[in-house]
Amino acid sequence: MVDEAQPRDPAPAATAITAHSDFDPDDADWLVPAQPEHVVIAEPDPAWPERFRELADRIRAALGDAALEVEHVGSTSVPGMPAKPIIDIDLTVADSRDEDAYVAALEAAGFVFVLRERNWHEHRLFTNAAPRANLHVWGSDRAEAVRHRMLRDWLSEHADDRALYAAAKRAAAAKRAAAAQTADDPELVQAYNQRKEPVIREILDRMFRAHGLL
Incomplete structure (x- = not known):
């Protein structure tokens, strides 16, 4: 929505839209x-x-x-x-x-x-x-806002990837980031994000290929 x-201004370059970035704590x-x-x-x-x-x-x-x-x-x-x-x-x-x-x-x-x-x-x-x-x-x-919008629209239209992402989210939420933690311990949301990131990137790359960006 x-x-x-x-x-809108002209769209960012495809290379900027498709580039994956890791969280940099520094x-x-x-x-x-x-x-x-x-x-x-x-x-x-x-x-x-x-x-x-x-x-x-x-x-x-x-x-x-x-x-x-x-x-x-x-x-x-x-x-x-x-x-x-x-x-x-x-x-x-x-x-x-x-x-x-x-x-x-x-x-x-x-x-x-x-x-x-x-x-x-x-x-x-x-x-x-x-x-x-x-x-x-x-x-x-x-560029990142374009990625967000594209992913929203793709998931809205593709039930298989929606189910894949939902399963990854639930699995990431259930798993603790460190062995010393228990299910009762809270953690930083960034740890949850990192655990589901491989599935997000898999879906994004499939979406980018479908749009001719990769």
């Missing part, structure tokens, strides 16, 4: 330290799209024309997909490095600025407490 007020400037938590995979909730719309309205009210695109992405945007009950939103601005153009306005609207990743597409991450949401801010070159 997209809430779009302005025409590039992660945490303004609010990441906290361990239990990852819970919930069954699809028909309320998720409405929660996105409410959040998108807040973002647009806060930023006006500076919000070039506001898209519902991630598993809560895919009909029938189990997911962590956290709404993922991609916000495209002219230049994510220009924090003066959006940070204060988003904070005034209730979003918390938690992470800056300069080497990974100049990504900025905000969170919202209720409803729980992750707001990803990208510049107008938005």
Whole structure:
């Protein structure tokens, strides 16, 4: 789902869209330290799209024309997909490095600025407490945002890959990252993300080939 007020810039190059990147902890400037938590995979909730719309309205009210695109992405945007009950939103601005153009306005609207990743597409991450949401801010070159949108649409249309990804998510959530941990111990969400990443990349590469990008 997209809430779009302005025409898109030309699409990023195929090489930028198809390039996989590993999380770099040295590039992660945490303004609010990441906290361990239990990852819970919930069954699809028909309320998720409405929660996105409410959040998108807040973002647009806060930023006006500076919000070039506001898209519902991630598993809560895919009909029938189990997911962590956290709404993922991609916000495209002219230049994510220009924090003066959006940070204060988003904070005034209730979003918390938690992470800056300069080497990974100049990504900025905000969170919202209720409803729980992750707001990803990208510049107008938005290669990663294109990947997110393509994956959302692909999973919506391909039940086999949707089932494959759902199984990977459940398996990743059930497994502890370290042998010393037990099922009662929380962990950083990044460990969960890394365990399901091979399946995500398998699906992405299949999708890229189908679109003639690989």
